[in-house]
Amino acid sequence: MINEEKQTIDLVKKATAAVVSITISKTVAQAKEMAYGQMLHPSFLPDFPADALPQADDEDQKIKIGGGSGFIVDSNGIILTNKHVVLDPQAEYTITTSDDTEYTAKVLTRDPVNDIAILKIKAKNLPTLKMSSSSIQPGQTVLAIGNALGLFSNTVSKGIVSGLARKISAAMGGGGQGQDLGPDNEEHGLSGQEEAIPQVEELRGVIQTDVAINQGNSGGPLLNLDGEVVGINTAVIYGAQNIGFAIPIQWAKNDLADLQKFGRIIRPYIGLRYIMLNKDMQKRYKLPVDYGALVTPGHLPGGHAVIKNSPAEKAGLKENDIILTLNQEKLDEKNDLQDKIQLLKAGEEVELNYLRQDKQKQTKLLLEERK
Secondary structure: OOHHHHHHHHHHHHHHEEEEEEEEEEHHHHHHHHHHHHHHHHOOOOOOHHOOOOOOOHHEEEEEEEEEEEEEEEEEEEEEEEEEHHHOOOOOOEEEOOOOOOOEEEEEOOOOOOOOOEOOOOOOOOOOOEEEEEEEOOOOEEEEEEEEOOOOEEEEEEEEEEHEEEEEEEEEEHHOOOOOOOOOOOOEEEEEOOOOEEEEEEEEEEEEEEEOOOOOOOOOOOOOOOOOEEEEEEOOOOOOOOEEEEEEEHHHHHHHHHHHHOOOOOEEEEEEEEEOOOHHHHHHHHHOOOOOEEEEOOOOOOOOEEEOOOOOOOOOOOOOEEHHHOOOOOOOOEHHHHHOOOOOOOEEEEEEEEEEEEEEEEEEEEEOOOO
């Protein structure tokens, strides 16, 4: 047996002990509401055939409506998963460990920006996975472990890191269903905290991998050959061959640090919507510049470019302004406004240079905590 094969087998034996399955349950009455909602929003809700549901006199009965994966990072029962796996506050979440023990899980927090959630179960001396502190590189070998299709627990797949710092638009599952996601097909950046498109998020800076990731794998670990977690498996592109995505583990480490220090996840908030400009957009719309963030509601019908009472409004920003720099750093497609904001902290003051009707202006903006 070659060294890498033995290393992989030993890694899997150790790691699977800390990988868990997550079952999502609701009452029959709640599931029927979802089935009705599916007729209105078929893109977002799971399929519930009416004849598959128990009869009306069993409406308080709990039934499984979805599932996902997670992994233990603290021996006292702290578990990481995707936010979209535990999105529904009305659902109940059951954790099943590798030895088939079941626990009722409490959702401690959901990241307001990234597809990350932190759960807690009442248990001690649990096996854990170590979160990597090392950078990863394209071509690096990685493994995914998870509850594939909600049927096959501790399914292992192997591949490589295909790319870094990808951006995709994610169609989140409705009613707590953990649906994996689709490709980036939106032009707008989202930096507000209200009036977002229902169940749709933009994920930036994610890891691309060719590791097989199926529905149910969401929330499971992406591991390097040292058995350390480098990412949280979160998305696939349907119809493509071996294109999956994972949330960098450093983001989850930051969330855990916030939870421990503040009791919640703290994210900076600016309160506007925008699209990043390029040469094609400059030509198409006859704009004065080919870089910067154009303040606009984008594709949102009836939406607002600048959120009421937000830091952006307080700083005097308006629709159709073009934000050129943040703290003297030029904004373009490779330096997205939201990416730069997320590197800062709530309470920090930033300096913005922007264009308004071809006149360059400057303002200072105080970042607030995103709720």
